Amino acid sequence: MTVPAFAVEKLGHRFGQRRALSGVSFSIDPGEFTVLLGLNGAGKTTLFSLATRLYAQGEGTIRVFGMDIQRQPLECLQQMGVVFQQPTLDLDLSVEQNLYYHCALHGLSRREAAPRIAVEIERVGLSERRRDKARQLSGGQRRRVEIARALLHHPRLLLLDEPTVGLDISSRQFLLDHVRQLCREAGLAALWATHLIDEAGEGARVIVLHRGEVRADGGAAAILGRTQAPTLRAAFETLVEERAAA
Amino acid sequence: MRPIHYLRCLIGVALREWLRFLNQRGRLFSAVVRPLVWLAIFATGFQFVLGVSIIPPYETYIPYSIYIAPGLIAMILMFNGMLTSLSMVYDREMGSMRVLMISPLPRWFLLTAKLIAGVVVSVLQAYAFLAIALIWEIEPPWYGYITVLPALILSGLMLGALGLLLSSAIRQLENFASVMNFVIFPMFFASSALYPLWHVKEASLLLYRICQLNPFTHAVELIRFALYGQFEPISAVALVATTAVFLALAVYGYDPAKGLMARRTAE
Numbered sequence: 001m002t003v004p005a006f007a008v009e010k011l012g013h014r015f016g017q018r019r020a021l022s023g024v025s026f027s028i029d030p031g032e033f034t035v036l037l038g039l040n041g042a043g044k045t046t047l048f049s050l051a052t053r054l055y056a057q058g059e060g061t062i063r064v065f066g067m068d069i070q071r072q073p074l075e076c077l078q079q080m081g082v083v084f085q086q087p088t089l090d091l092d093l094s095v096e097q098n099l100y101y102h103c104a105l106h107g108l109s110r111r112e113a114a115p116r117i118a119v120e121i122e123r124v125g126l127s128e129r130r131r132d133k134a135r136q137l138s139g140g141q142r143r144r145v146e147i148a149r150a151l152l153h154h155p156r157l158l159l160l161d162e163p164t165v166g167l168d169i170s171s172r173q174f175l176l177d178h179v180r181q182l183c184r185e186a187g188l189a190a191l192w193a194t195h196l197i198d199e200a201g202e203g204a205r206v207i208v209l210h211r212g213e214v215r216a217d218g219g220a221a222a223i224l225g226r227t228q229a230p231t232l233r234a235a236f237e238t239l240v241e242e243r244a245a246a
Numbered sequence: 247m248r249p250i251h252y253l254r255c256l257i258g259v260a261l262r263e264w265l266r267f268l269n270q271r272g273r274l275f276s277a278v279v280r281p282l283v284w285l286a287i288f289a290t291g292f293q294f295v296l297g298v299s300i301i302p303p304y305e306t307y308i309p310y311s312i313y314i315a316p317g318l319i320a321m322i323l324m325f326n327g328m329l330t331s332l333s334m335v336y337d338r339e340m341g342s343m344r345v346l347m348i349s350p351l352p353r354w355f356l357l358t359a360k361l362i363a364g365v366v367v368s369v370l371q372a373y374a375f376l377a378i379a380l381i382w383e384i385e386p387p388w389y390g391y392i393t394v395l396p397a398l399i400l401s402g403l404m405l406g407a408l409g410l411l412l413s414s415a416i417r418q419l420e421n422f423a424s425v426m427n428f429v430i431f432p433m434f435f436a437s438s439a440l441y442p443l444w445h446v447k448e449a450s451l452l453l454y455r456i457c458q459l460n461p462f463t464h465a466v467e468l469i470r471f472a473l474y475g476q477f478e479p480i481s482a483v484a485l486v487a488t489t490a491v492f493l494a495l496a497v498y499g500y501d502p503a504k505g506l507m508a509r510r511t512a513e
Binding site: 052056074087093097104106108109 | 247248250251252254255257258259261262265266269270341342344345346347348349350351352356501
């Protein structure tokens with residue numbers, strides 16, 4: 001049996017009285033591209049913050065390749081590449097300096113880092129901008145650098161929290177295609193959080209998160225079947241309404 | 247993760263701090279100019295008001311500018327320590343703190359690396375000040391430039407750790423300004439930076455006691471003695487102890503499960 005790349009079980013989290021996540025369980029296999037679909041405030045960022053240990057975990061478990069994040073946090077972080085919703089590049093540093101900094105944080109030497117940076121920056125088509133300050137890049141280009149950065153330490157799991165927010169259509173498509181290709185060719189598992197339904201696409205596995213609970217989990221076709229909706233958008237609206245009516 | 251990984255991480259964090267410092271030329275300028283303003287204006291004006299008798303480590307009567315030089319060096323270290331922590335608050339608001347915190351190295355190490363990186367920048371600024379201060383005839387013996395290094399490092403660590411602790415407790419950049427006012431100015435004025443403590447004792451015994459307890463006084467005194475090749479053991483012990491306490495509290499503050507970050511996220 002394959003060990004899931006990422007597995008959460010009965011995950012819960014509160015902000016004071018407000019429940020942000022409740023009994024969330026799902027797992028992702030290596031090489032799988034999974035969309036975590038939810039409106040703003042559905043609990044996606046909370047889930048990411050728990051998975052990256054920015055918030056302390058209370059209820060439930062999070063496992064990365066079988067390792068419990070509370071027991072082996074550092075080993076888990078080593079396997080993880082993360083793109084946060086909030087831009088996290090140092091704008092006063094060049095693209096390359098940002099990437100070297102990330103490599104250093106993962107204990108890589110400059111000699112090890114240089115070829116990896118060359119490969120990843122080439123892959124996102126920004127080789128010629130490597131010496132430019134991050135501030136000089138467009139929003140879409142910065143995102144590409146962040147994805148390149150997340151891959152430098154060769155993680156086996158990629159977590160992306162709303163990576164396409166504020167980007168134009170072509171940048172969005174580029175990022176989506178890029179990450180899907182990484183899953184297909186490099187066997188990377190990816191959890192792609194978004195509130196944009198069209199990013200789910202055909203064939204992708206979709207986990208619908210609403211008000212901190214998993215409302216549906218499966219292939220786009222299965223979700224359409226379950227909700228008897230003609231489109232994924234309609235299915236999503238049905239699922240969200242179901243919850244509101246409940 | 248082996249020791250070499252820790253070292254690479256430390257170098258990476260220090261390099262980033264250095265690059266950021268170079269990018270912020272205003273910061274370099276103000277870091278060196280601020281104490282020079284004190285030296286050029288305050289010291290000149292006050293040398294006729296405040297008499298400085300012969301006190302160790304000085305062997306003779308000294309001009310006031312020489313007396314306040316160690317205090318001004320400590321001021322550079324303090325401002326830089328606070329600016330490093332300001333950058334932590336900024337990083338947290340801007341998100342780049344997350345990049346640091348998801349490194350697979352332990353959080354205490356990441357914070358210590360950040361602290362050491364800040365101290366490297368501080369120490370270089372202190373030497374830049376000492377070089378310019380030669381114009382005001384602040385000329386410690388040649389070996390003083392070497393013996394002062396450990397004192398600068400230890401003082402820088404203490405003030406940087408204090409800054410880290412403050413940054414773990416501060417939620418927003420705006421709050422930071424008021425904390426700066428309530429920390430920097432009281433620490434600076436209630437110390438031996440501007441006047442010898444025997445002067446303070448004559449004026450107020452309570453203030454004298456406060457000055458004695460103020461770790462900034464110990465930073466100033468350690469630097470003052472070290473500039474003349476002498477060691478001030480009480481100050482050294484006081485600095486080591488306060489650094490350890492501040493750093494431990496800062497690590498606690500940055501622990502998502504326990505410290506202030508946990509409380510913040512709960513709000």
